[in-house]
Amino acid sequence: EPEVTQTPSHQVTQMGQEVILRCVPISNHLYFYWYRQILGQKVEFLVSFYNNEISEKSEIFDDQFSVERPDGSNFTLKIRSTKLEDSAMYFCASSQTGDYGYTFGSGTRLTVV
C-alpha cells in the first residue's frame, strides 16, 4: 500500500536554529498538508498546498514557517528560527482529490532545546 514517508523520525534542535522537515507524499497525490500535535494536545492543521502554492494556512503558520515542493516528489516544512513551543510531532499528509481522506505519514518528532 502506498505510504507517505517522513524524515527524520526524530529531530532535536537548539532554539533559534532552522529546521527542515521532509515528506515524500504518495506519487499521484495532488494535495499536501502539514499538521502538528503538541504532546498531550489536539492534532492541529498548519497548512495545505495545491498546485505549487499554499491554499490555506492556520494562524499557527506564521512567518517563521514555510513550505516548498522543490521537486516532483518532496514536500518540506521549514521553521526558520525554532522556539521551545515548536516542539511537537509534525505530520505530513497527502490526498489525491482533496476530499479529506488523507494519507498521513508517521510523523517527525521535533524537540527544541
Place this chain on the structure above:
Amino acid sequence: AQSVTQPDIHITVSEGASLELRCNYSYGATPYLFWYVQSPGQGLQLLLKYFSGDTLVQGIKGFEAEFKRSQSSFNLRKPSVHWSDAAEYFCAVPSLGNEKLTFGTGTRLTIIP
C-alpha cells in the same frame, strides 16, 4: 465553528469485549465525519469516513461507526477488540468552506487480557 468532542480520554477494555468510542460534533450543515487511529510510533490512519447516505459506515479492521443526526454523534464501534487495537483514536470534522480537518482530543484505548 465546526468541532468534535471526544468525552472519554482513556478507555480500558478486555480483549474480546465490545467497544464503543464516543464522538459528538458541532457542525452547521450535514457533516463529513472521520475516525482516525494512531498506533504508538505511527501516523494517523483513516479508519472510516461518512459523507452521506447510509448512516452506518463500515471501516477497516472491523470497525464501524453510526451517524446519528438527532444526537449529533458519530460513535465508533467494534464487536470484539483485539490486543492490536490498543491505540489512540481521533474523531475529525472538516471546516466549512476550507480544507482543514479539526480533530478531537482523542481517546486512548487500552486492551487488557
